[in-house]
Structures are given as C-alpha cells and as structure tokens.
C-alpha cells in the first residue's frame with residue numbers, strides 16, 4: 210500500500226508540474242494509518258449510516274471494498290454508489306493533499322450506507338505525512354494569482370483537531386483553518 214501510494218504521488222506531482230519526486234519525497238517515511246471497517250446488517254438501514262458524510266482529513270485514501278455495496282460519493286448534488294469490485298481499489302484525495310496542492314486537487318465527500326441483509330467490510334489505507342513535516346504547497350503552485358488557500362500545519366495538528374474538537378465532515382479543512390488563525394492571533 211505504501212509503495213502504491215508513493216507511486217500515485219509521483220503521478221500527482223507530474224500532473225501538477227512539480228515533477229515526480231516532489232510529493233514522493235515529501236511522503237518518504239510517512240506516518241500512515243490502516244483501518245478495517247465492519248458494518249453489521251442493520252434492521253432499519255434507512256434510519257442510519259455506516260459512516261456519515263465526510264472528507265478524509267488524511268492525504269490519499271486507498272480503499273478496498275468486498276463484494277457488498279455501501280460506499281457512496283457526492284457528485285453534482287447527488288449521492289452515487291461506487292460499485293464494489295474486490296479486484297479493484299478506490300482512490301481518493303483527502304484534505305491534507307488538498308492543502309498540499311494549494312486547493313487544486315479536491316478532497317471528495319463520501320459516506321457508507323448499510324443494508325439489512327449482509328455484513329460489509331472495507332479496508333482503508335490512509336497516506337499521512339511524517340509527523341514533523343510542515344504541510345505547505347510547493348512554491349511553483351503559489352503566485353499572486355493563486356495565493357495560499359490554507360495555512361501551514363502539521364498532520365498531527367489536523368488529526369488531533371478531528372479527534373478532540375471537530376468530527377470530520379465536508380468542512381473540516383475550512384473550520385480547521387479558521388481555528389488555527391484564531392489560535393495564532
């Protein structure tokens with residue numbers, strides 16, 4: 210998963226015009242997280258969610274779903290199911306990479322629904338920067354036409370924010386930005 214995520218970082222660097230080494234080097238020695246999600250069948254699936262709507266606060270997510278549907282992504286004001294394929298990974302951008310790309314790549318809003326028949330399992334690898342790395346976009350992505358969108362921060366600061374102050378949703382990075390600015394006044 211680590212090797213795959215660093216390979217994807219090479220492609221993202223290439224696509225942003227900063228070269229394939231920039232983000233791969235940034236994520237060298239990363240402090241990433243692996244999570245297993247288990248969703249038991251639910252008698253009233255229409256009344257609840259397996260995972261509420263959120264953007265991943267991390268940098269890049271590589272998700273494996275089993276054969277049971279559940280993941281949905283919010284596009285064009287509607288929820289769309291992501292057809293499960295145990296032979297494939299779902300890859301999405303998280304808030305930390307949105308900040309690293311100065312807002313060019315967007316973290317995507319998603320959720321997981323449950324059903325009343327089958328257990329569902331998913332496995333997520335969340336690429337996160339090494340704890341002491343300062344998250345800031347490369348100079349090539351910042352100029353007077355494209356000023357900094359988010360302040361400098363470290364991954365542990367954003368992670369702690371989502372654990373102690375604010376449950377991750379679609380506005381995490383904006384609320385975190387305001388919170389940091391207030392704190393540093």
Ligand SMILES: O=C(O)CCC(=O)C(=O)O
Pocket residue numbers: 244246260265272274279280319320321330331333
């Ligand atoms: O179970 C899923 O398909 C999504 C889980 C998820 O969004 C997460 O773990 O952040």
Ligand SMILES: [Fe+2]
Pocket residue numbers: 263264265319
């Ligand atoms: Fe997620």
